[in-house]
Amino acid sequence: MKVEGGFDFGDGEGYERVDNIADAALSGYRDAYKDVSITKDDISYYTYALLHSLEYRERFAADLQKSLPRIPKVQDFHGFATAGRKLANLHLDYERAEPCKGIVETVSGDASATPPSELYRVAKMKIPKVKGQADRSTIVYNTRVKLTNIPEEAYRYQLGARSAIEWIIDRYQVKVDKASGIVNDPNDWSDNPRYIIDLLKRIVTVSLETMKIVDSLPALDILE
Template sequence: MSTVKQTGNGDLFEQEHAQPRVVRRDGITDAGLAHFQSAYPAETITKEDLFYYVYGLLHSPDYRERYADNLSKELPRIPCVKTAANFWAFSKAGRALAELHLNYETVPTYAGAKIDTGGKKLTDADYRVEKMKVPKIGKEYDRSTLIYNSKITVTGIPLEAYDYVVNGKPALDWVVERQCVKTDKDSGIVNDANDWAIDTMHNPRYPLELFLRVITVSLETMKIVNSLPKLDILTK
């Protein structure tokens, strides 16, 4: 579902200060909704319920494995599951997942991690990040630890948090990759995560807190995903 803003009716001479008109457009067709309503005639299903069903279904390991070939070539197929109970299980899970993923910047930081500052009291300037690093022990990375900068090390990171993968990479790795200072080779433009933290978020601790919040998001996501019902498809 999407929401767009339109101003007036497009008249050439309409006033520039015309108030925008919000128009809501459904990403689910009436025919699509009717298809699922016919599968569960005793249920009252809305487009919103179906939207979250799809979101939940797309996180199902069973679904991803069964339709792996299709997902790499074409738009995903969305089957009806065999029972209404499982439909609602996927829809409820999808709603919870969407809540987590949309509000990842405001979920609680993971309380199980320890922030090691070497016993020093930090100032706002001490939270500046250049490039986070996962240390190595021998030839293996110690993913339970993150070197945030020269003054801050995070320990106690649960390894299962890395199980939540987005576009082929753990969500935590995306944070490490993006929350840094990096110069684009072609343009010479400097992308500085600290500028965003201070100027936009008004919080110099934002990169560190984001990493800790994404631990929470990752753990809660996998908890929901692991509780999804087995994919039992309705056949007609």
């Protein structure tokens, strides 16, 4: 049996869809909006968009710090559902996003004399400081490669307490487990020597597109 997401349980019975939305919840939404066309997928996308809403996060900030998020029903259900579908597709397909074309990639020395596997090898990326202040328009990729002209707007997209860009910088570095001595090397995760640098550029694109969608979300007019 296979379920959505590609997990194969080997019995050859084909695909089985598993919903995380209860039938009672579906009925509740259809009743609230007087709309029998609403599907469970619509509710999932609606919820995903709502959780990205800056107005929602601000209004319920105190509650979100101490309990599970509560999902209110707002006036423009389909506006949120449509935005949620766009966000989900964007985030699920992040590896296929176009690398941000405005980023300038600078290589010191003779790039043609260095194999790509070495030229684009990552140890630990960093955001440099200028006069004690982080210059987030620049990322030092390694000792040879630097990225500049990164839009400040891209850092608005947060994954928890840090931006998606900073998450990638932290995640894609060579680390050694102190207890076992095992080396976790992201350079081994792909045969494409440019995978990490292009992924970073893709995440900038995803971040910018995410905030465009988030900024255009409908108002949080909660149903009575």
